[in-house]
Amino acid sequence: MRWLRDVFKPTDNTAGGGRAAYMAALPIIDATAALFALAFAHTAVAGGIVLPRVEHVAVMALAVAAALAAFASFGLYRREHLLAGTDEYARVVHAATSLAVALVLVDFAFRSDAITRGWLLWFWPALAAIAGIGRLCARKITRAPWRTGPCLSRVVVVGVDQRAVLFAARLAESGYDVLGFLDDFRPVGAHVGCGDWLVLGTPRELPRAAELGADEAIIVPSAVSWESRRACLSARGLGQLAVRVLADRDDVLTGHISVSQRAGVPVYSMQQTRLSRPEATIKRAFDVVVACALIVIGVPFALPRVLARLMSRRPLFDRHELAGAGGRRIVVRTLAGDGNRVVSKLPALVAVLRGDMSIVGPAGMADDGAATPPELRTMKPGLSSAVWADRATVDDASATAIQLDYVRNYSIWRDLQVLWHRALALGRSTRRAGAGSAFWDVRAYGTQRAEQKI
Known part of the structure; x- marks a missing residue:
């Protein structure tokens, strides 16, 4: 298992540092988008560039804070919803819509003159559009370094078959760092696919992968036994390791699931079964x-x-x-x-x-x-x-x-x-x-x- 430790152990801190920098930049991007949306709405309502009054400045500051809170409530600062697929942009639209509804309720409750219907009419679509464009630009800028290593999410694929190998290749092409495979039926150290991937162990050694720095483990249902699949989903001591499953019929109808995308392929995470x-x-x-x-x-x-x-x-x-x-x-x-x-x-x-x-x-x-x-x-x-x-x-x-x-x-x-x-x-x-x-x-x-x- 010594070589397995070397495979998993990060050689530097560029991946974690890059992710931390990206996650720290997102609130700044969203706050800037909210300010631009507010300025656009104010200009559209006023019919030109007019300096806002003092009460409008206070409302704008509260609106920016509310926008960040709305984005956070829709999971827009959670890594599993970022940098893949269109789910991130859909959440931006939902967050902007919820914020607009909340502002309407606040206006109805307090009868404030600072919030007008015209202002809300322009602010809502502007926030969704500008925040979406800002996140798209951030994704495009970030994806190039991710392909060469500094910000990769480190993935372990559980199970080996043709579908699993094709999925791993697609992950690698999309910028994920595929560390290797866990499999019950192939010996440890066996080569898999056309890349340099190896069988690192069995699915029951998944907690070991968590200890050694993997970020995600993705189970391919068709490539693992039912017992190994259950063991992975119920494993303890995984720390920050996220366990996901390629979309399949089994288990999908038995509870709430969190769906995200990896390399354009839907994967889901099962609801935790332990009571808080x-x-x-x-x-x-x-x-x-x-x-x-x-x-x-x-x-x-x-x-x-x-x-x-x-x-x-x-x-x-x-x-x-x-x-x-x-x-x-x-x-x-x-x-x-x-x-x-x-x-x-x-x-x-x-x-x-x-x-x-x-x-x-x-x-x-x-x-x-x-x-x-x-x-x-x-x-x-x-x-x-x-x-x-x-x-x-x-x-x-x-x-x-x-x-x-x-x-x-x-x-x-x-x-x-x-x-x-x-x-x-x-x-x-x-x-x-x-x-x-x-x-x-x-x-x-x-x-x-x-x-x-x-």
């Missing part, structure tokens, strides 16, 4: 509050069943082992015997209070086999799941897609939505569920009935 600290805190508080409320409400309904089991000297609880967050095995208990499933799961609320489960989450499975996507194990299993259907079964692929969508696009509102659908289903259903404590004794989603999936 505020989201985790809110979800934990939600779980505790709902669990306590359900215990208070449900105990009177469970008492007759508990007394009947005690009087007959039969076991009171059923014991279940589930795959928890991170694949850790957890033990959950439910009321034994037939009866209402909601009542059966009341003892499982102890696991929620203990922090092993959530009120809503991925479906708790007794078997955490290789077919389970690792993204579903980044969250605690839930007593209720987003996988649900009305009096029907759900196949494995659909169930996985529904749960991946829940995990990747999690919000507390999704939990409330799932609970609302659960309440509606309970209100409509008059059926009594048999073997109520066997909720987790399943191996596949397709065996679960509709009332078990909400």
Whole structure:
């Protein structure tokens, strides 16, 4: 692996310095474009070159600051949206439009004479046009040095096949520094394509690439195994390494994606599946509050069943082992015997209070086999799941897609939505569920009935 370290290690700081200079120049270009747009709008409204009044100068300064904020909110200072394709210019137009709408609302709220309809009519298209032209000129000026090395984005391609080699060649022609390939099926050090590219390792060594200076890793779905693809998408310790996937059908419909272009080819980044600290805190508080409320409400309904089991000297609880967050095995208990499933799961609320489960989450499975996507194990299993259907079964692929969508696009509102659908289903259903404590004794989603999936 010593030679691999030499491949990845930058020989100088020109690439990072060039990128830093370009990113620092963009706000200056945008602020200058906003000033020119303001001057153009003022001249057009005044009918000639007229010095602005003091109040107009203050409004112009605020407009420049607002323009920079609008551009930042649309990701125009994020590297993945720059220097490739037309997405950057589309974002400029969207940012200028949003700024114009915001100025209209400010004018409506404060009734300011400094902002006129004619001024807005000229300012909006002028800002979009001048900022777009400024960024186009900056791109043209910057692209020549990028082709010779000082500002290249360093890319590792994951997977080797004809499509991957053609894509790497196109990246190289467009100014990206292709470091090499990661592949499961070719030996380390093997030459790939017509260039000087080598197989640097396996896809599971992707964190090593992050440590040694690569900026991006682009997965070619047709050239890697499903297991390696999942390992790359769920890898930890990548630092600033951006993992992207060539546009393909798989995974695209299972959650929000961020689409960008590399050498004119669309690639996408999957939404992160890990909860942020505020989201985790809110979800934990939600779980505790709902669990306590359900215990208070449900105990009177469970008492007759508990007394009947005690009087007959039969076991009171059923014991279940589930795959928890991170694949850790957890033990959950439910009321034994037939009866209402909601009542059966009341003892499982102890696991929620203990922090092993959530009120809503991925479906708790007794078997955490290789077919389970690792993204579903980044969250605690839930007593209720987003996988649900009305009096029907759900196949494995659909169930996985529904749960991946829940995990990747999690919000507390999704939990409330799932609970609302659960309440509606309970209100409509008059059926009594048999073997109520066997909720987790399943191996596949397709065996679960509709009332078990909400």
